[in-house]
């Protein structure tokens with residue numbers, strides 16, 4: 001099976017265009033990082049490329065070095081900001097694998113020993129809490 005075409009009206013494309021709001025923690029020429037609105041743990045952040053691709057399967061290989069570099073940068077900042085014991089990094093390709101938003105993204109999720117994750121795409125977080133968690137990440141990014 002081949003992947004369906006990229007839909008430029010997906011939620012993250014709208015966030016990249018600024019058509020809908022997001023709580024951003026980082027942006028450079030190629031990538032953006034913002035808070036997940038339904039975090040699986042406090043500090044759950046998403047990293048996306050600015051270039052359009054549905055997921056990793058159809059991504060331009062030239063975009064990937066920039067993307068993984070930002071994933072590492074955000075993971076280190078999230079670990080520090082939340083004093084995490086570990087960082088869970090996830091990326092899903094197509095609905096059968098759990099993908100629900102069809103613009104390539106990596107989940108960066110701080111983990112603490114013995115603390116379970118909340119469900120994927122579970123409950124909307126309060127905007128003030130997202131903003132405070134974003135502030136901690138921005139501070140750790142320096």
Ligand code: 5GP
Nearest residue numbers: 011022035036037038092098099100101121
């Ligand atoms: P996926 O299942 O595609 O890997 O994950 C999509 C993620 O996007 C989910 O974790 C979900 O909570 C998050 N999400 C869905 N809609 C929005 C939104 O409008 N804004 C933000 N910031 N995150 C969203």
